[in-house]
Amino acid sequence: MSKRLGIKCKLYLNVNTYESPTWNNVDRVSDATLNIQWEEGDAKSRESIISTFEPTMGTLDCSGKIRVDGDDGNYVAIRNAFAGKVALDLLILDGEHDEDDSEGVRGDFKVFNFSRDESMGNVIFRDFTLKPCIPTAGRVAVRHVVVAGGIPVYSDFGG
């Protein structure tokens, strides 16, 4: 599929082991943004009159809105992870996890923002921000994902 739509993007929560994940679709999510970029290392030298740079450290976060629904297990898991500062194994893709060419990231994330707007007349959503955290023992840091052959294929950033 060449065209990708925001409404078809997925935030998956692993509810099984790291090695044999079971991906729950967190479908109470509304607008979300995956921010990912390299910091710039100044690489100017006499080789070029034009300033040069190299990507160094990367920063990544996912922010968005999730509709409050205490009957939804995925929402409750994220709420509890925020309250308990607990890591979540997440897969953030622009399509289904078994759909070829879906791309995104997988890793351990913690919830750093879980605010809400209680304006009169609002359906209540939580604004959330997910950031990579220190990986749980035995896991690796956040990795890049592209689905191929119906399976997420992982690679290290900068590798």
Add this chain to the structure above:
Amino acid sequence: MPDLARVLAACDDVVTAIRETWEPSGVDSVERAYFSGVTEKDLASLTGRKVYVFPASYDDSPIDRGNDEWIHEIGIVVVERYADGGKPSVAWMDERVLFVEQTVRTSIDFDGREGSLGGRLTTQTAPVTDVFEVAAFHETRAFWSEIQLELREIVEA
């Protein structure tokens, strides 16, 4: 696929909710109707208290990745002719105005009520746009009041 359009099912849910608070007796009634206005002639022969619930408009859009939000605009008309002849008394009118506020409007204050098609209905606004309609009052000695109800319904996509 349901047998009934969502907005009509929502109207039926409104009728049910009103009946839970007010059980019409005799010639009184509450019903869903395709309502284009009771004519002056209709009013002249009207008997009992009538509550008409009718669809006005609807729309839906995704509220999140797994659910749609429907907005149902529903009109409610409460009408009753003063049958005793002469001008309706203030007390008679007061009783009808109170009925609209305390019975009809209170009964449609939905807070996530499960609708007949499985969605969750929440009342967004319910302004009484006419406490009483002046022309109906003067020309036909009838009480006529209108509510414009906006319901939101969250439905699994």
